Amino acid sequence: MKRILFVNGSPNRQGHTAAMAKQLLAGREYETLNLIDYKIYPLGQSFADDQFEVVIQKMLEADVLVMGSPVYWHSMTGQFRTLLDRIYDFPWKHRLGGKDLYFLFQGAAPSSAMLEAGNYTMRIFCRLFGLQYRGMATRMGEAEKLGTNL
Numbered sequence: 001m002k003r004i005l006f007v008n009g010s011p012n013r014q015g016h017t018a019a020m021a022k023q024l025l026a027g028r029e030y031e032t033l034n035l036i037d038y039k040i041y042p043l044g045q046s047f048a049d050d051q052f053e054v055v056i057q058k059m060l061e062a063d064v065l066v067m068g069s070p071v072y073w074h075s076m077t078g079q080f081r082t083l084l085d086r087i088y089d090f091p092w093k094h095r096l097g098g099k100d101l102y103f104l105f106q107g108a109a110p111s112s113a114m115l116e117a118g119n120y121t122m123r124i125f126c127r128l129f130g131l132q133y134r135g136m137a138t139r140m141g142e143a144e145k146l147g148t149n150l
Contacts, residue, residue, distance in 0.1 A: 003061060004028060005033060007035065007059065007067045011079070016070065017104055023140055028150065060096065062099065075114065102137070115136075
């Protein structure tokens with residue numbers, strides 16, 4: 001059985017992003033990692049209570065990554081973006097290679113340009129680190145359809 005990890009970049013643990021993940025992963029066992037519950041400092045900062053290593057270890061242990069963020073200020077949340085930045089600088093990031101990645105990116109009224117920018121970012125992220133990008137869902141029904149390939 002595949003180990004599935006949902007990385008929730010929303011500050012709302014039970015918000016729309018989590019609801020989309022629940023729809024995408026219906027009938028499957030998965031673990032949720034809420035970024036809001038972890039201290040992950042920006043790239044270049046070094047503090048003893050940084051928990052990036054805990055988060056990346058969970059990501060490395062998973063076979064499938066479902067990463068989600070609401071659209072905040074025309075882009076991904078700060079917590080989500082900080083995680084991507086830190087992964088970029090992580091020495092063993094290549095160990096993410098081969099995993100499937102699904103992206104959930106939703107908001108109240110995001111423009112197509114905002115959604116395209118998020119999709120572009122995740123495509124590049126996957127290409128850089130050898131993940132298999134399985135697509136992006138921006139609405140509840142899209143998450144359900146995307147989940148049929150899981």
